[in-house]
Amino acid sequence: MGEWARSPQQHLAFLEQHLDLGVSTVDHANIYGQPACETLFGQALKLAPALREKIEIVTKCGIELGANSGRVAHYRSDRRYITETLELSLTRLGVDSVDVLLLHRPDLLMNVDEVAEAFLQLKQSGKVQHFGVSNYSASQFALLQSRLGAPLVTNQIEINPLNLTATEDGSLDFMQQLRVKPMAWSCLAGGRIFSEQTEHIRRLRVELENVRDELSADSIDQVLFAWVAALPAKPLPIVGSGNIERVVAAIESFSYTLTHEQWYRIWTASKGHGVA
Numbered sequence: 001m002g003e004w005a006r007s008p009q010q011h012l013a014f015l016e017q018h019l020d021l022g023v024s025t026v027d028h029a030n031i032y033g034q035p036a037c038e039t040l041f042g043q044a045l046k047l048a049p050a051l052r053e054k055i056e057i058v059t060k061c062g063i064e065l066g067a068n069s070g071r072v073a074h075y076r077s078d079r080r081y082i083t084e085t086l087e088l089s090l091t092r093l094g095v096d097s098v099d100v101l102l103l104h105r106p107d108l109l110m111n112v113d114e115v116a117e118a119f120l121q122l123k124q125s126g127k128v129q130h131f132g133v134s135n136y137s138a139s140q141f142a143l144l145q146s147r148l149g150a151p152l153v154t155n156q157i158e159i160n161p162l163n164l165t166a167t168e169d170g171s172l173d174f175m176q177q178l179r180v181k182p183m184a185w186s187c188l189a190g191g192r193i194f195s196e197q198t199e200h201i202r203r204l205r206v207e208l209e210n211v212r213d214e215l216s217a218d219s220i221d222q223v224l225f226a227w228v229a230a231l232p233a234k235p236l237p238i239v240g241s242g243n244i245e246r247v248v249a250a251i252e253s254f255s256y257t258l259t260h261e262q263w264y265r266i267w268t269a270s271k272g273h274g275v276a
């Protein structure tokens with residue numbers, strides 16, 4: 001949103017188009033956008049406050065950027081930081097509460113008891129309905145969960161054929177074991193898959209185009225979303241496009257089911273070698 005140079009009215013129209021398509025969850029973070037995406041979103045929501053009841057707002061905190069302060073960017077998860085940062089997000093969004101608050105990155109210095117206290121305080125105040133994490137390993141997720149009275153509702157992680165980490169490091173397996181649905185960010189590798197000309201990406205693009213033709217899909221975007229959706233942990237894809245036609249295409253991708261062989265052909269094209 002911070003890059004689209006749209007008016008609040010245009011942002012509102014984009015939100016309403018999503019609702020008409022059945023997409024009601026918006027993903028924010030306190031650090032997104034110049035100007036802040038939360039502020040832009042809040043300005044749009046102010047034009048139609050009744051929409052608050054129809055949407056779910058996810059936001060995140062946990063990354064302290066160093067910009068303009070002369071300090072090095074670092075992760076934070078202390079109680080005061082979490083509660084104060086959430087207050088700022090609520091003000092920017094112009095809402096009384098968010099549906100889900102995620103810790104954006106694992107803070108290697110995290111005091112889990114302090115995080116649990118902060119979450120409890122925010123829950124009791126009604127300012128946050130549910131909590132989750134982002135970019136956490138399985139063990140980091142389990143550690144934080146062990147101190148909480150309520151279940152973490154998601155782990156938001158990068159999932160696309162250019163980054164197979166989540167399929168290999170146990171984080172998806174753990175979500176599946178707990179029956180917690182991960183949110184998938186950058187299913188299209190942030191758009192790199194369309195533009196970059198490395199050998200790796202070209203090889204992958206050829207295979208995505210082959211599968212697109214076999215499925216009679218409109219675009220390789222749809223193949224990528226179908227590839228992510230095929231994972232047994234049932235990730236919930238976050239669409240990063242500012243183009244409503246691409247959002248429609250993403251939704252239509254749910255009607256495509258890849259065969260095992262098609263899924264592994266894309267995996268093989270990314271790896272550069274077969275399974276054996």
Ligand SMILES: NC(=O)c1ccc[n+]([C@@H]2O[C@H](COP(=O)([O-])OP(=O)(O)OC[C@H]3O[C@@H](n4cnc5c(N)ncnc54)[C@H](OP(=O)(O)O)[C@@H]3O)[C@@H](O)[C@H]2O)c1
Pocket residue numbers: 027028104134135156157184185186187188189190191192194219221238239240241242243246
């Ligand atoms: N938790 C985290 O650490 C984390 C990290 C990164 C992102 N996220 C979240 O995940 C969301 C999605 O991530 P993302 O933005 O990286 O998503 P993405 O869906 O992988 O990439 C979106 C980008 O791809 C471009 N694109 C889409 N289809 C295209 C096509 N056919 N040809 C050319 N370009 C195309 C879009 O441009 P157009 O706008 O022109 O369509 C947009 O710039 C973010 O908005 C954010 O909410 C979370």
